[in-house]
Amino acid sequence: MKRHTLAVLVENKPGVLARISGLFSRRGFNIESLAVGVTEKVDISRITIVVSGDDAVLEQVKKQLNKLIDVIHIAELAPNSSVSRELALIKVGVDATTRSMVMQIVDVFRARIIDVSTDSLIVEVTGSKGKIASIQRLLSQFGIKEMVRTGKVALHRRSQTAADTMPEELQRPIEE
Amino acid sequence: MAEITGAEALIESLENEGVEVIFGYPGGSVLPIYDELYDASIRHVLVRHEQAAAHAADGYAQATGRTGVCIATSGPGATNLVTGIATAYMDSVPLVAITGQVPRSLIGGDAFQEADITGITLPITKHNYLVKDVEDVPRIIKEAFYIASTGRPGPVLIDIPKDVTTDTLEFRYPQKINLRGYMPPKGVDVEQLREAAQLILRSERPVIYAGGGVIISNASSELLSLAETIMAPVTTTLMGKGAFPDTHPLSIGMPGMHGTKYANYAIQESDLIIAVGARFDDRVTGKLESFAPNAKIIHIDIDPAEIGKNARVDIPVVGDARAALSRLTGLVKEEQPRTGAWLDRIKKWKEEFPLQYKRDGLKPQYVVECINELYPDAIITTEVGQNQMWAAQYFNCTRPRTFITSGGLGTMGYGFPAAIGAKVGVPDATVIDIAGDGSFQMNSQELATAVQNNVPVVVAILNNGYLGMVRQWQELFFERRYSATIIEESVDFVKLAEAYGAIGLRVKEPEDVKAALKEAVDSSRPCIIDFIVERTENVSPMVPAGAAINEILDLE
Ligand SMILES: Cc1ncc(C[n+]2csc(CCOP(=O)(O)OP(=O)(O)O)c2C)c(N)n1
Ligand SMILES: [Mg+2]
Numbered sequence: 120m121k122r123h124t125l126a127v128l129v130e131n132k133p134g135v136l137a138r139i140s141g142l143f144s145r146r147g148f149n150i151e152s153l154a155v156g157v158t159e160k161v162d163i164s165r166i167t168i169v170v171s172g173d174d175a176v177l178e179q180v181k182k183q184l185n186k187l188i189d190v191i192h193i194a195e196l197a198p199n200s201s202v203s204r205e206l207a208l209i210k211v212g213v214d215a216t217t218r219s220m221v222m223q224i225v226d227v228f229r230a231r232i233i234d235v236s237t238d239s240l241i242v243e244v245t246g247s248k249g250k251i252a253s254i255q256r257l258l259s260q261f262g263i264k265e266m267v268r269t270g271k272v273a274l275h276r277r278s279q280t281a282a283d284t285m286p287e288e289l290q291r292p293i294e295e
Numbered sequence: 296m297a298e299i300t301g302a303e304a305l306i307e308s309l310e311n312e313g314v315e316v317i318f319g320y321p322g323g324s325v326l327p328i329y330d331e332l333y334d335a336s337i338r339h340v341l342v343r344h345e346q347a348a349a350h351a352a353d354g355y356a357q358a359t360g361r362t363g364v365c366i367a368t369s370g371p372g373a374t375n376l377v378t379g380i381a382t383a384y385m386d387s388v389p390l391v392a393i394t395g396q397v398p399r400s401l402i403g404g405d406a407f408q409e410a411d412i413t414g415i416t417l418p419i420t421k422h423n424y425l426v427k428d429v430e431d432v433p434r435i436i437k438e439a440f441y442i443a444s445t446g447r448p449g450p451v452l453i454d455i456p457k458d459v460t461t462d463t464l465e466f467r468y469p470q471k472i473n474l475r476g477y478m479p480p481k482g483v484d485v486e487q488l489r490e491a492a493q494l495i496l497r498s499e500r501p502v503i504y505a506g507g508g509v510i511i512s513n514a515s516s517e518l519l520s521l522a523e524t525i526m527a528p529v530t531t532t533l534m535g536k537g538a539f540p541d542t543h544p545l546s547i548g549m550p551g552m553h554g555t556k557y558a559n560y561a562i563q564e565s566d567l568i569i570a571v572g573a574r575f576d577d578r579v580t581g582k583l584e585s586f587a588p589n590a591k592i593i594h595i596d597i598d599p600a601e602i603g604k605n606a607r608v609d610i611p612v613v614g615d616a617r618a619a620l621s622r623l624t625g626l627v628k629e630e631q632p633r634t635g636a637w638l639d640r641i642k643k644w645k646e647e648f649p650l651q652y653k654r655d656g657l658k659p660q661y662v663v664e665c666i667n668e669l670y671p672d673a674i675i676t677t678e679v680g681q682n683q684m685w686a687a688q689y690f691n692c693t694r695p696r697t698f699i700t701s702g703g704l705g706t707m708g709y710g711f712p713a714a715i716g717a718k719v720g721v722p723d724a725t726v727i728d729i730a731g732d733g734s735f736q737m738n739s740q741e742l743a744t745a746v747q748n749n750v751p752v753v754v755a756i757l758n759n760g761y762l763g764m765v766r767q768w769q770e771l772f773f774e775r776r777y778s779a780t781i782i783e784e785s786v787d788f789v790k791l792a793e794a795y796g797a798i799g800l801r802v803k804e805p806e807d808v809k810a811a812l813k814e815a816v817d818s819s820r821p822c823i824i825d826f827i828v829e830r831t832e833n834v835s836p837m838v839p840a841g842a843a844i845n846e847i848l849d850l851e
Pocket of ligand 2: 731
């Protein structure tokens with residue numbers, strides 16, 4: 120099944136996330152990842168959703184999302200014309216002998232160590248899903264005590280933006 | 296400018312929207328609103344259960360084309376609306392539901408009569424609001440009516456905390472709406488219509504499949520012109536019934552599970568399905584993979600999400616049915632239709648496989664035929680079950696908005712309150728609820744509403760002593776093990792009517808049917824007729840669930 124990344128621009132209002140997640144669960148759409156945050160415009164939040172499904176599913180996802188009054192616009196981010204990142208924080212158990220081995224791995228992945236104690240390190244890594252999976256695999260031999268990761272966030276490359284495909288009328292008030 | 300309360304602002308906003316009637320039931324958190332209603336110009340119809348308020352508003356909306364309004368108190372009042380809201384949602388009925396809520400400071404604390412009604416109704420409303428600031432009241436009312444009634448209509452719920460209704464504001468009703476996330480399609484795509492026209496001109500065996508969207512968009516006369524221009528047979532769904540005259544030679548009745556054989560055969564043999572305001576519901580299509588196997592499909596709908604949701608579509612046309620149909624007719628009217636042979640075939644099917652039943656004893660179908668004969672212009676509402684299907688099969692509608700039923704959700708108990716709402720909206724119409732004995736008991740308390748508010752509707756109960764439709768499935772698929780479907784002699788409906796101050800009549804013989812109907816209608820009072828019909832009559836024909844629609848059973 121194909122993965123699709125959608126940037127969903129929504130009204131920055133309480134309850135919007137519940138509308139969206141409720142829609143996904145009741146229509147049986149598969150969310151692989153979801154990340155939400157404010158944008159350059161105070162009244163708009165941006166939700167990056169990764170969905171899996173064939174083209175027909177993707178089309179339904181977009182159409183059903185569009186029916187939500189609080190959804191302003193949806194743009195699809197194709198892998199070759201966009202950049203995307205996920206972030207993970209991984210707490211690894213270490214002792215005097217394994218500490219340097221962990222640090223080597225962290226270097227190779229261009230990750231960072233952001234907290235140090237006698238028996239653990241917290242590693243911060245950003246990158247693709249695959250990169251995070253690789254470092255996780257390598258670190259697991261030392262014992263991962265705890266881990267947290269964000270959903271994927273993505274932007275179009277170059278000067279293109281998600282709002283580019285937004286119909287112009289959307290910017291103007293509608294008159295009855 | 297003088298300040299007014301949120302409750303006053305609410306009523307004034309409703310007046311601005313032209314609301315003439317509200318169906319509702321009071322309670323603690325809506326006391327300030329009810330106090331304003333006490334001397335407002337808007338009529339309030341007091342129901343006896345909030346579910347009925349929602350159904351009545353729904354029936355009112357379907358009969359008039361205007362947005363129905365209902366109101367309930369917080370907690371149990373609000374949750375009692377839920378079935379009615381879900382019913383309206385499934386049938387795309389414009390509805391504004393107003394619920395009281397506990398004061399803002401108490402929200403989230405499990406206060407007395409608190410229910411998260413915006414959360415509960417999230418999946419069954421087109422949109423909903425929790426009003427947090429009295430200043431927002433006029434804007435939210437304006438938006439709610441706009442959203443409910445435009446595009447694909449649907450219910451909108453507004454939850455108002457009690458203290459918002461007592462706060463004050465300077466009232467100004469907004470002129471403009473600013474909803475950047477809501478843009479119902481305005482025009483239609485002419486390019487798509489041109490392609491549709493090409494398909495139509497090439498088709499030899501077209502079928503127009505018309506749904507409730509045709510009625511919603513007031514497109515009946517445009518549908519008639521298209522059908523007569525291209526000489527295509529028209530099948531109307533349960534929700535589309537009345538969009539095209541059932542008496543017209545091009546009408547082939549209802550498709551699907553209990554549709555006519557000739558509608559189903561026509562669909563299966565067709566080379567082009569022109570779907571308008573219909574949604575390829577499983578009760579229509581049967582097994583989707585074998586639905587209209589030889590046909591290309593044109594799908595006209597105002598809701599883009601309906602296109603391609605169920606059936607594969609060759610030409611999608613997003614837009615208003617009325618605009619699309621009239622343009623389409625314009626694009627094809629120069630050519631001579633080539634459907635002569637096709638119409639001959641359909642005529643043969645009609646002759647060979649008419650809707651029929653054995654005329655012995657008092658048959659439910661006969662009761663419906665009598666209603667049709669005496670009151671062809673009546674507004675019919677139905678309950679759910681066999682009664683609903685017989686009403687659809689044997690009542691010939693000639694006008695839109697005269698057949699009002701819960702198609703999508705199939706809500707028993709819908710028809711009686713919907714009849715009350717329809718009669719309130721169209722007082723000059725004869726309004727008859729074709730009911731089942733089981734369904735009627737789900738909202739029979741509304742007899743009090745009809746009597747108190749003097750709403751003379753007729754309830755024609757096709758009393759078979761069974762939850763008949765379920766019994767039919769048990770007979771066919773569960774070895775006649777009638778588990779929990781026998782409801783014989785549960786109540787004396789005549790006495791029940793009389794207890795409420797309505798008229799109750801009982802009919803056991805076919806020869807008494809018409810006299811009883813006349814007596815009921817002429818009485819100009821709420822009236823129940825208890826038709827004691829053949830108990831085990833089945834709805835026929837029938838396509839078993841999941842079968843292709845030409846795999847049809849004939850039932851005795
Ligand atoms: C609220 C609700 N509960 C249950 C059902 C399932 N159901 C569908 S038809 C039916 C029987 C209806 O009985 P009745 O009103 O007597 O109508 P009949 O089929 O006998 O004409 C039932 C129980 C339903 N549609 N709605
Ligand atoms: Mg019954």
